[in-house]
Amino acid sequence: MWKFWVIMSGLFLILESITTGFLVFWFSIGSVFAMIVSFFTDNIIIQATTFIISSTILIFATRKFVNIFFKHEKQTNVNSDVGKIGKVIADIVPLENKGQIKIGGETWSATSENGETIEKDTEIIITKITGVKAVVKPK
Numbered sequence: 001m002w003k004f005w006v007i008m009s010g011l012f013l014i015l016e017s018i019t020t021g022f023l024v025f026w027f028s029i030g031s032v033f034a035m036i037v038s039f040f041t042d043n044i045i046i047q048a049t050t051f052i053i054s055s056t057i058l059i060f061a062t063r064k065f066v067n068i069f070f071k072h073e074k075q076t077n078v079n080s081d082v083g084k085i086g087k088v089i090a091d092i093v094p095l096e097n098k099g100q101i102k103i104g105g106e107t108w109s110a111t112s113e114n115g116e117t118i119e120k121d122t123e124i125i126i127t128k129i130t131g132v133k134a135v136v137k138p139k
Helices: 002-017 024-038 044-069
Strands: 085-093 098-103 106-112 123-130 133-138
Touching (some): 002 024, 085 133, 098 133
Antiparallel strands (some): 085 123, 098 106, 123 133
């Protein structure tokens, strides 16, 4: 029966390599524990129980540790636009919620940093991104 657990361990490792989480790895380790138990007993219920208990304990015991090193935050390149210089292509009028800028071929809705109107063709600097709008100030 130990061959079954070796195969299962290998399959779980292959599955882990094609998934983005760090969960299936512990099933592979649980299979190794079950394989070790299979050397002492032929009882499949004891082996399966060892597999289930050891996998579950490993998953819950290492969850916090894994989350520290593998943070799954959504990362975007939006913040890389902060500090870039662009040009106003439609007057920025914060009171009317109007205004557009162009930066490197991309068009953004924009508002001014301190509520001032910025006219077309003025060079600007992006100070921050709020939602889908760039907050800008004249250069």
